[in-house]
Amino acid sequence: MSNSRHPYSLLFEPVQIGPVTAKNRFFQAPHATGMGFTYPEHAIAYRKTKAEGGWGVVATEECMIDSNSDHSPSPHMRLASDADIPFLARMADAVHEYDALFAVELCHAGKSAANKLTREYPLAPSQTHYWSFGPYVAKTADKSDIRRVIQAQADAARRAMTAGADIVYVYAAHDLSLPMQFLLPRYNRRSDEYGGSLENRVRLFRQMIEATKEAVGHKCAVAVRFAVDEMMGPGGLEWQNEGREVVEMLAELPDLWDVNVSDWSNDSGVSRFFEEDYQREYTDFVKSVTTKPVVGVGRYVNPDRMVSDIKKGRLDLIGAARPSIADPFLPNKIRDMQIDDIRECIGCNMCTTNVLLSVPIRCTQNPTIGKEVDGWHPETVPVRRSQDSVLVVGGGPAGLECALTLGKRGYDVTLAEAGDALGGRVIQEAALPGLAAWRAVAEYRIGQLAQMPNVNTYLQSPLDAEQILEFGIPNVVFATGGPWRRNGMGRQYSSPVPGWESGNVYTPDDIMVGNCPSGRVVVFDDDHYYMGSVIAEKLKLAGCDVSLVTPVAEFANYSKFAQEYGHVLGRLVELEIELLPTHNLTSISPERIELAHAWTGTPKVIEGADIVMVTMRDTASDVFHDLEARKADCAAAGVRSVSRIGDCVAPGPIAMAIHDGHRWAMEFGGPK
Ligand code: ADP
Ligand code: SF4
Numbered sequence: 001m002s003n004s005r006h007p008y009s010l011l012f013e014p015v016q017i018g019p020v021t022a023k024n025r026f027f028q029a030p031h032a033t034g035m036g037f038t039y040p041e042h043a044i045a046y047r048k049t050k051a052e053g054g055w056g057v058v059a060t061e062e063c064m065i066d067s068n069s070d071h072s073p074s075p076h077m078r079l080a081s082d083a084d085i086p087f088l089a090r091m092a093d094a095v096h097e098y099d100a101l102f103a104v105e106l107c108h109a110g111k112s113a114a115n116k117l118t119r120e121y122p123l124a125p126s127q128t129h130y131w132s133f134g135p136y137v138a139k140t141a142d143k144s145d146i147r148r149v150i151q152a153q154a155d156a157a158r159r160a161m162t163a164g165a166d167i168v169y170v171y172a173a174h175d176l177s178l179p180m181q182f183l184l185p186r187y188n189r190r191s192d193e194y195g196g197s198l199e200n201r202v203r204l205f206r207q208m209i210e211a212t213k214e215a216v217g218h219k220c221a222v223a224v225r226f227a228v229d230e231m232m233g234p235g236g237l238e239w240q241n242e243g244r245e246v247v248e249m250l251a252e253l254p255d256l257w258d259v260n261v262s263d264w265s266n267d268s269g270v271s272r273f274f275e276e277d278y279q280r281e282y283t284d285f286v287k288s289v290t291t292k293p294v295v296g297v298g299r300y301v302n303p304d305r306m307v308s309d310i311k312k313g314r315l316d317l318i319g320a321a322r323p324s325i326a327d328p329f330l331p332n333k334i335r336d337m338q339i340d341d342i343r344e345c346i347g348c349n350m351c352t353t354n355v356l357l358s359v360p361i362r363c364t365q366n367p368t369i370g371k372e373v374d375g376w377h378p379e380t381v382p383v384r385r386s387q388d389s390v391l392v393v394g395g396g397p398a399g400l401e402c403a404l405t406l407g408k409r410g411y412d413v414t415l416a417e418a419g420d421a422l423g424g425r426v427i428q429e430a431a432l433p434g435l436a437a438w439r440a441v442a443e444y445r446i447g448q449l450a451q452m453p454n455v456n457t458y459l460q461s462p463l464d465a466e467q468i469l470e471f472g473i474p475n476v477v478f479a480t481g482g483p484w485r486r487n488g489m490g491r492q493y494s495s496p497v498p499g500w501e502s503g504n505v506y507t508p509d510d511i512m513v514g515n516c517p518s519g520r521v522v523v524f525d526d527d528h529y530y531m532g533s534v535i536a537e538k539l540k541l542a543g544c545d546v547s548l549v550t551p552v553a554e555f556a557n558y559s560k561f562a563q564e565y566g567h568v569l570g571r572l573v574e575l576e577i578e579l580l581p582t583h584n585l586t587s588i589s590p591e592r593i594e595l596a597h598a599w600t601g602t603p604k605v606i607e608g609a610d611i612v613m614v615t616m617r618d619t620a621s622d623v624f625h626d627l628e629a630r631k632a633d634c635a636a637a638g639v640r641s642v643s644r645i646g647d648c649v650a651p652g653p654i655a656m657a658i659h660d661g662h663r664w665a666m667e668f669g670g671p672k
Helices: 040-052 082-096 143-163 178-183 203-216 242-250 303-311 322-326 330-335 350-356 397-409 424-430 436-450 465-471 508-512 531-541 565-574 622-629 631-637 654-667
Strands: 015-017 020-022 026-028 057-064 101-107 128-131 135-140 167-172 221-229 256-261 294-296 317-320 389-393 412-416 455-458 475-478 520-525 545-549 578-580 583-588 592-597 603-607 610-614 641-644
Touching: 020 101, 040 057, 040 082, 057 082, 057 167, 082 101, 082 143, 101 143, 143 167, 143 203, 167 178, 167 203, 178 203, 203 221, 203 242, 221 242, 303 317, 317 322, 389 397, 389 465, 397 412, 397 424, 397 436, 397 455, 397 654, 424 436, 424 508, 424 654, 436 654, 465 622, 465 631, 475 622, 508 531, 508 610, 520 531, 520 603, 531 545, 531 565, 531 610, 622 631, 622 641
Parallel strands: 026 057, 026 317, 057 101, 101 167, 167 221, 221 256, 256 294, 294 317, 389 412, 389 475, 412 455, 475 641, 520 545, 520 610, 545 578
Antiparallel strands: 015 020, 128 135, 583 592, 592 603
16 A cells, blocks of 8 residues: 555555565464364465455464474464475465465474374473473483474475465464473573573574574575563563573574564463553564564554554564454454454453364454354355344344344344443443453444444333334344342352342342442352452452352363463452352351351351352343243234344353354344
8 A cells, every 4th residue: 555645554564574575564473273283174264364354464373393292182283294285385375365475383382292192202401390281291302302303393394385385483482382492491401502501592493593594595584483571570581681682692583573472371461461562561672683574462453553663663563363363354444444443352362262272263352253164254244135124132242243243234123222321241341340441342333333224223122022022023133141140059059059148149240230248248259260350359449358269279260261360360369359269158148158168068157248149140031931932922913033142042251142143143034
């Protein structure tokens, strides 16, 4: 784009990277998808959609380069044999269709590769005890192992080039990679030329870059991905000392510096604990010590900030993993000045959750991600198949997404919401500590709906079956949500907890509408995701004396998959919230909350406390059942179909409600 009057023209300037040129500064950074070699068709369609959306560079996830770097059961890609080339070649072709450069991230995972499939010994600079899908001890790499790693990197680079790669990576970000493990004294206790001084500890990294350049440097750019800081203080790599020295030592060797922070939970920091652009203070120095182009990440969604960081000389290319997942068309929308149409990443990490579960990626904001192969597209939908109209009852995430997708398809939609505002649970949850970014789930959809003349929205409209029959709209879909249960039923208890009707029992819904306890409070978390800790934090900040209780050994254990576990636990400890794991809830009264140790039965009493039950959500589906049962009335009123979607079917993460709303709207009217 050559229009210099375009406010973001800077972002569309080409960038020379070694022997290749990126058409713009948008760089879809390498990131895992949970699809890798297990779902190749999904993986190809996924990367193709990114290229279609305008990214100048589209990178793969980690490609394992050798049989002793086998990440199974994680289905990362592989380039350890020539048999892996055709899959990658098809991906390269798909990316090239849109003039994007194709970058291949080669990886030797060292001690982090459990090698469950190949059964080889994992390699480490020095013998290391490690946990990856079970405990094991990694073998000290001897000289022949090191030679094999370097050869494997060169061979994989050649395979990548054969497949059509424009950029080939040497991966040393996070301590999940062998060159990084060699760099870190806590793993490297060697006394040979690969251990001791920094010069020695960086040797493997340098040799892998050199071998890659020699193998493919005449045709492909050679990039490094390097985490300059581990965000763990003097116990780890810091950008002020060795992090910086490594970049200085290797400054001109690669063609591109892709820099970030480690570990993954810091690199993909959740918005609850990390703001947009948070990596800059660590990576800012890199441009000052190399003349090579620099790319960095940090949940970039704001084009003004992108321009500002480039103008300030912090970066040459805007790297994005999560923003490219939430909106694969981010570059094209900025190009076309459709800024309000950008589906902003909310930093919830539902994407990493699926990846860490080794299943295809999903996204809260973008229900189409990972479903491209099924014909789902982030921007286009099939046109309507009839003149039918639909009443959507409930304007939470499911109802909003359903109305939006139906509206885009061209159907006439009436959206009725009982409350004063659209957004349902997501607006309420976004008011809890640290979750403000989640508002974008509702705001994006409300903004899109406002532009649609065929969607009419009615607030303060709690509908019952009678009113719905009076409307006589032929298709009714309920998206009426799911309130939290008060009686303690959930994973641990299949019947109500004795005393739950005592009057001192609250739910997260109470807290979210401002009906909060004061003084001594027990938060009972049998949900095991974010809600228990967020409610505890809110009440503590409001001055309550909070105990967080859970029947299992770990708090918020599902948040491990969202890369926020350590940060959540740290926050609870910082706030001096009393933590009582492995405690069951025996009974409740206004005078005493009775607990018992889950393993020993040892009782514990908390006197004079209120309790918040964060256990299980119910379904708000009474009106649905009422209407569904009145078949003759429906027929007489012209109501032909009655359905329900989202939390009023089975409450779950917001991503599930968004997906279900989208699915229903895509399937409406029958197959294409
Ligand atoms: P989901 O996540 O499935 O979208 P939410 O709980 O976020 O569910 O949203 C459900 C929305 O439905 C809420 O905003 C609620 O006010 C609204 N709602 C519930 N019952 C009715 C009803 N009978 N008529 C209209 N709106 C309703
Ligand atoms: Fe962003 Fe959440 Fe989507 Fe991941 S799942 S890309 S963090 S909105």
